[in-house]
Amino acid sequence: MNKRIYLSSPHMGVKELDFVHEAFETNWVAPLGKNVDGFEQDLCNYTGVEYAAALTTGTAAIHLALVLLGVLAGDEVVCQSFTFAGSANPITYQGATPIFVDSESETWNMSPDFLQEAIRDRIRKGKKPKAIIYVHLYGMPAKIDEIHRIANEYEIPLIEDAAEALGSLYKNKQAGSFGDFGILSFNGNKIITTSGGGALLGNDKGSIEKARFLATQARDNAPHYQHSTIGYNYRMSNIVAGIGRGQMIVIDERVKQRRENYSFYKEELKNYECFSFVKEAENVKANRWLTTVLIDPKKSGGSTRDDVRIKLESENIESRPLWKPMHKQPVFRDAPYYGDTISESLFEKGLCLPSGSNMTDNDKQRIVEVIKTLF
Numbered sequence: 001m002n003k004r005i006y007l008s009s010p011h012m013g014v015k016e017l018d019f020v021h022e023a024f025e026t027n028w029v030a031p032l033g034k035n036v037d038g039f040e041q042d043l044c045n046y047t048g049v050e051y052a053a054a055l056t057t058g059t060a061a062i063h064l065a066l067v068l069l070g071v072l073a074g075d076e077v078v079c080q081s082f083t084f085a086g087s088a089n090p091i092t093y094q095g096a097t098p099i100f101v102d103s104e105s106e107t108w109n110m111s112p113d114f115l116q117e118a119i120r121d122r123i124r125k126g127k128k129p130k131a132i133i134y135v136h137l138y139g140m141p142a143k144i145d146e147i148h149r150i151a152n153e154y155e156i157p158l159i160e161d162a163a164e165a166l167g168s169l170y171k172n173k174q175a176g177s178f179g180d181f182g183i184l185s186f187n188g189n190k191i192i193t194t195s196g197g198g199a200l201l202g203n204d205k206g207s208i209e210k211a212r213f214l215a216t217q218a219r220d221n222a223p224h225y226q227h228s229t230i231g232y233n234y235r236m237s238n239i240v241a242g243i244g245r246g247q248m249i250v251i252d253e254r255v256k257q258r259r260e261n262y263s264f265y266k267e268e269l270k271n272y273e274c275f276s277f278v279k280e281a282e283n284v285k286a287n288r289w290l291t292t293v294l295i296d297p298k299k300s301g302g303s304t305r306d307d308v309r310i311k312l313e314s315e316n317i318e319s320r321p322l323w324k325p326m327h328k329q330p331v332f333r334d335a336p337y338y339g340d341t342i343s344e345s346l347f348e349k350g351l352c353l354p355s356g357s358n359m360t361d362n363d364k365q366r367i368v369e370v371i372k373t374l375f
């Protein structure tokens, strides 16, 4: 059997172990320490935000953003439907209701039109949404200006889920730096990884300080353990942050490698009209975290996304359907939804191709050869 090719596996640089070693040598294994401070500073320098809090996961970062925005039980929060469950689950941790919104077909992210429709209808029904969570899916920046214009008009704060988009640019500004809060993930399959981790980004000092306080069990300033608010155990460890510091040295290289994967697939599959790719608008640079492709069975002689996925799997190559929209998930069956069938249709036709930055030229050649045998 050929060596397995993964969808997106961790890719370490050379400095990660040095930072981790240093933590061992100084016994800053715990609690917080120099690596956490250093990693937060690296994230600020890179994204251009003023403040960052390093956390255990991206999901925790979204949860804290909702807490900081005062989302409570019974509130409503608008969320992009076409995303990973980590974007939406924290809404329910607060006892709030997600209001799902469809995508537009250019960037595959939150449709400004359906967003506006959702806000208007929720207000008409008696509740103005407390926050909006929008996503740069697969690293493709959303229609940021349009979404922000609508949010500003209705004065609703924005949480920018840039979990998949570190290194993507919109009008020369880094993803994660646009929302009232930005969130990042360093989970195992993301463009850089700390094995597991996340960050909350923002420009308001008080909010990020409060996030750090809430993330360490909300301890009041007293010699004993005293608590006046409910806290969480969400802070990143100093060991994990050491990996992050090493990964931040290679982030630009990782973006370049992921973009090269995309260009390779696009070039190799250009003569097959059944394949289409999501395009960068002007003023946008996507990190191309995963290369995604739509397969139109009407133009492929009947071959579907699943035929390609199963064929690749039979050759020990991992690929995956696009995210199943949240409004189609059994767990969110009762949540209100505004939109058409755009995200559903992307889910039906779309496939994520292997996109690791550590794939060899041979790996890539093997993948496209397998795909071409079907067409």
Ligand SMILES: *Cc1c(COP(=O)(O)O)cnc(C)c1O
Residues within 6 Å of the ligand: 056, 057, 058, 059, 060, 083, 084, 086, 087, 135, 161, 163, 164, 184, 185, 186, 187, 197, 198
């Ligand atoms: C990965 C991811 C998250 C959650 O991040 P974790 O670190 O895995 O908790 C949230 N949103 C999106 C779009 C993601 O891809």
